Structure formats: C-alpha cells, structure tokens
Amino acid sequence: MSEPILRVADLSVSYGRQRVLHGVTLDVEPGETVGIIGETGSGKSTLARAVLGLVPASAGSLRVDGSDVTRFSKRQWRAFRRRGVVQYVFQDPLRSLDPDLTIADSLIEPLLVRGVARAEAVARAEELLGRVRLDPDLLGRLPGAISGGQRQRVAVARALITDPALVILDEPVSALDAANRVLVLEILRELDAALLFISHDLGSVAGIADRVAVIYRGELVEDRPTRELITAPAHAYTRLLVSSVPTLRSATSDRAARDELRALLSA
Numbered sequence: 001m002s003e004p005i006l007r008v009a010d011l012s013v014s015y016g017r018q019r020v021l022h023g024v025t026l027d028v029e030p031g032e033t034v035g036i037i038g039e040t041g042s043g044k045s046t047l048a049r050a051v052l053g054l055v056p057a058s059a060g061s062l063r064v065d066g067s068d069v070t071r072f073s074k075r076q077w078r079a080f081r082r083r084g085v086v087q088y089v090f091q092d093p094l095r096s097l098d099p100d101l102t103i104a105d106s107l108i109e110p111l112l113v114r115g116v117a118r119a120e121a122v123a124r125a126e127e128l129l130g131r132v133r134l135d136p137d138l139l140g141r142l143p144g145a146i147s148g149g150q151r152q153r154v155a156v157a158r159a160l161i162t163d164p165a166l167v168i169l170d171e172p173v174s175a176l177d178a179a180n181r182v183l184v185l186e187i188l189r190e191l192d193a194a195l196l197f198i199s200h201d202l203g204s205v206a207g208i209a210d211r212v213a214v215i216y217r218g219e220l221v222e223d224r225p226t227r228e229l230i231t232a233p234a235h236a237y238t239r240l241l242v243s244s245v246p247t248l249r250s251a252t253s254d255r256a257a258r259d260e261l262r263a264l265l266s267a
C-alpha cells in the first residue's frame with residue numbers, strides 16, 4: 001500500500017503558552033479529499049499552518065509525501081515548499097497572489113523558481129486558466145483588476161501549476177457569491193491531487209469530501225466517511241452542525257434539539 005500523502009500523528013501546537021491543537025491524528029491518502037470542519041477558533045487554520053511549516057509542532061509528528069517534516073528548520077521548509085508538492089489556497093486570494101504581479105507572472109513564478117523555461121511555464125499557465133474556466137485575456141492584468149471570484153480561480157490555478165500531490169484549501173469559497181462558490185467547488189471536484197478542505201461550512205464540504213474530520217476546541221473529535229458523518233454524527237458538536245444545515249439529507253432542523261445540543265456543549 002502506498003504511504004499517505006499526509007500523516008499527522010498526535011500533533012499538538014501552541015502559540016506561546018496557549019495550546020490550540022491537542023493530539024490531532026489524521027491521514028490523507030493520495031487523491032483523497034478530506035474536509036476539516038470546526039467552529040471559529042477551533043484550530044483548523046493552525047493545522048493548515050503546521051502542515052505548511054508556518055508554525056512548529058510542540059508535540060507529535062508530521063509526515064508529508066514520505067518525508068518527516070516535524071523538525072525541519074526554516075531553511076528546510078523553504079526548500080521543501082519550493083518543490084511544490086504541497087500547495088495552498090486561502091480564503092482571501094490576495095494573500096496567495098502578489099498584488100504587483102500580473103496574473104501571468106503570478107502563475108508562472110512557482111515554475112520559474114523550479115527552473116522551468118519561461119515559454120513552457122507560460123504554456124502551462126494558459127492551460128491551467130482553461131481548467132479554472134478563465135479567459136487567457138486576463139493574463140496581463142493585475143489581481144486588483146479582476147473580480148473576487150476570478151481571483152480565487154487564479155489562486156487555484158497557481159496552486160495547481162506545480163502538479164502538487166496535496167492542496168490545502170482554507171475556506172476557499174467562503175468569500176464568494178453562490179455562483180462562484182458552485183463553480184470553484186466544481187473545479188476542485190475534478191482535481192487528482194489530495195485535498196485538505198478546511199471550512200466552518202459543512203454544506204460546502206459535504207458535497208466534495210470523501211471524509212470529514214471535526215475539530216472541536218483543538219481536538220479532533222470525529223473522522224468518518226462523509227455520508228456516515230452526516231447520517232449518524234457521533235459527537236454532540238457534529239450533531240449540532242448537521243442539524244444546522246437543513247439541506248443535508250436526514251438533517252433535523254428541530255430547534256429544540258439544537259438548543260439541547262448547545263446546552264450539552266457548553267456544559
């Protein structure tokens with residue numbers, strides 16, 4: 001059997017003295033889409049940041065694409081990120097795109113740093129723009145001169161240009177209007193890479209994830225195939241989440257049941 005593309009084992013992360021992730025264990029297999037769900041402040045983005053080497057583990061271990069990255073130095077992380085095995089897309093595409101670079105330059109930059117010839121990189125950028133349903137006419141523009149939905153699709157194209165094995169998406173559709181949200185989810189569903197899809201919106205994640213992991217107050221409390229999680233949620237927080245999305249199959253939208261779950265969680 002092939003090794004998981006991501007192996008998170010008993011991971012804890014602290015900011016100063018505040019521990020925000022406690023003993024999180026999670027595997028992502030090649031090509032798999034795993035949703036990470038949790039309320040605001042539960043530690044979802046911290047998990048993404050740890051996988052990208054932006055915040056160190058205080059305990060536990062992290063393996064990415066077969067390499068133990070747990071104790072990588074900043075320099076090792078920079079070299080590892082340059083390989084483009086793991087890419088990311090944030091909620092705000094302006095964080096993934098340099099506002100002073102044209103769309104073309106933003107897209108080809110990850111290839112140029114890996115030594116790909118410019119003409120080849122530009123051809124690949126045009127191909128990826130097609131994949132995210134954008135017109136090549138946008139290549140000469142700055143990120144500020146295209147719409148938010150177009151920008152997020154450029155960020156997705158940029159993340160894909162190195163042919164990554166794992167893409168981390170942190171709230172990639174939260175800032176988009178309904179039409180762009182559907183379009184971006186459709187594009188993501190077509191990808192071959194493994195995806196770690198972080199969101200507080202179970203509705204967006206349910207339609208795309210093979211599995212959903214639920215983080216509650218820094219702990220991973222449930223990790224199950226999506227359908228199972230929706231039809232038979234085990235943890236009180238997951239039950240609250242499922243019951244709050246009335247469009248999900250079998251979701252109860254009973255207000256009294258939700259109030260009961262909330263009371264249970266705040267106990």
Ligand SMILES: Nc1ncnc2c1ncn2[C@@H]1O[C@H](COP(=O)(O)OP(=O)(O)OP(=O)(O)O)[C@@H](O)[C@H]1O
Nearest residue numbers: 015018020038039040041042043044045046047200
């Ligand atoms: N750089 C930082 N320094 C100190 N504390 C931080 C830092 N980043 C996040 N935190 C704290 O860590 C906790 C988890 O934050 P994190 O951003 O991982 O949550 P989240 O689940 O992604 O929330 P959201 O959905 O609002 O993005 C929060 O209490 C937050 O205030």
